[in-house]
Amino acid sequence: MTAPVRVLLADDEHLIRGALAALLGLEDDLVVVAEAASGPEALAMARAHRPDVAVLDLQMPGADGVKVATSLRAELPGCRTMIVTGHGRPGHLKRALAAGVRGFVPKTVSAQRLAEIIRTVHAGHRYVDPELAADAISAGDSPLTAREAEVLELAVDGAPIAEIAERASLSPGTVRNYLSSAASKLGAENRHTAARLARERGWV
Amino acid sequence: MTAPVRVLLADDEHLIRGALAALLGLEDDLVVVAEAASGPEALAMARAHRPDVAVLDLQMPGADGVKVATSLRAELPGCRTMIVTGHGRPGHLKRALAAGVRGFVPKTVSAQRLAEIIRTVHAGHRYVDPELAADAISAGDSPLTAREAEVLELAVDGAPIAEIAERASLSPGTVRNYLSSAASKLGAENRHTAARLARERGWV
DNA sequence: GCGTACCGATGACATTTGTCATCGGCATCC
DNA sequence: GGATGCCGATGACAAATGTCATCGGTACGC
Structure with a gap:
């Protein structure tokens, strides 16, 4: 043996x-x-x-x-x-x-x-x-780009955009753009549902 | 024995x-x-x-x-x-x-x-x-009233206010009031963090 | 080199959301 | 009876957010 x-x-x-x-x-x-x-x-x-x-x-x-x-x-x-x-x-x-x-x-x-x-x-x-x-x-592959995923991850706990921007060292406007595009790709109505969906699918 | x-x-x-x-x-x-x-x-x-x-x-x-x-x-x-x-x-x-x-x-x-x-x-x-x-x-007792908790629960998945209002059979304005007061009681900046906090503490 | 895609940003605009004051109705407690 | 507190709603206003067009820069593949 x-x-x-x-x-x-x-x-x-x-x-x-x-x-x-x-x-x-x-x-x-x-x-x-x-x-x-x-x-x-x-x-x-x-x-x-x-x-x-x-x-x-x-x-x-x-x-x-x-x-x-x-x-x-x-x-x-x-x-x-x-x-x-x-x-x-x-x-x-x-x-x-x-x-x-x-x-x-x-x-x-x-x-x-x-x-x-x-x-x-x-x-x-x-x-x-x-x-x-x-x-x-x-579930397929994540349609999110690297930054979209990164920003979305910072959004999971419901933080306001200003805080996300600061933590990501990005302009608030840029953050809004990424969140908007991510939400659109995920078919979500806003960033919060988008974040939830992405997390459910393991994309963040 | x-x-x-x-x-x-x-x-x-x-x-x-x-x-x-x-x-x-x-x-x-x-x-x-x-x-x-x-x-x-x-x-x-x-x-x-x-x-x-x-x-x-x-x-x-x-x-x-x-x-x-x-x-x-x-x-x-x-x-x-x-x-x-x-x-x-x-x-x-x-x-x-x-x-x-x-x-x-x-x-x-x-x-x-x-x-x-x-x-x-x-x-x-x-x-x-x-x-x-x-x-x-x-964690203490929940400071939320019955309706506040109810509305907050409908908000956990990030739904927009219109949808929450419909599902709760309430006016959108009323929903906003409850969410605002709940968030204030919980010390949260917005309803999403409020919902997360309430869930963490088992209040919803 | 050219096209494409991502990054980071700005400005403008409409919509959503948060906040506050206020109201009437109802129940409860003192 | 009066005070209090929750319920449900409305209106008004400020702030946050979503959406879109646009820009310059960079990297990659063909």
């Missing part, structure tokens, strides 16, 4: 992380060598334990799963990464794949299934949840 | 539910008698299996944890309910307690701890996570 797959588990919800570690530990070809509750911690644990596969939650304090995956890819090329997420937004999948993530699954799968997918990923293959993939395809 | 505590587990994320069931099952004074992935399903399972304690996720399809708890209180008064949540918003805690929920914990606790809390709740006591309790207290 070959050596077991060394797994790193990163999720800020202790309840889930612990439970998952226990369940995956039952599989005799998997061993959880490290756990982390935040993005930076995940990176540190990965450096220290050099896992074969890193299972990362998408939403974590510090740095989200995709950011961690990006760093891991540079630092530990031999470590495969996969993302587990509660609410999968289309754009995240695309970002994740661009970051070299090899597995992308929702938390609605069973632990049994997750174990299989970890093996798949470890073997060098890829796995993307079919439903999330379909969503991503139907 | 007394009979084990019969537990119902409701969470839409299979990964977590399954893992949790496995971990709690290790405690020899707890037994998971039913699992559910949605609000209505949780109710049905509770009717069928009559658990001692129902552990409900706050966010589930169909009906959220608090709604399920309310129904359970009416139908199965002997069944204690508790809520587990990822992101605990102050207002939810208040709603939950009003619904007769006896335990309220974030998902950052360990399974070990959760098991203890289940026992505490089963024994007839209450348990509220100290940090969530502190948040709830510091």
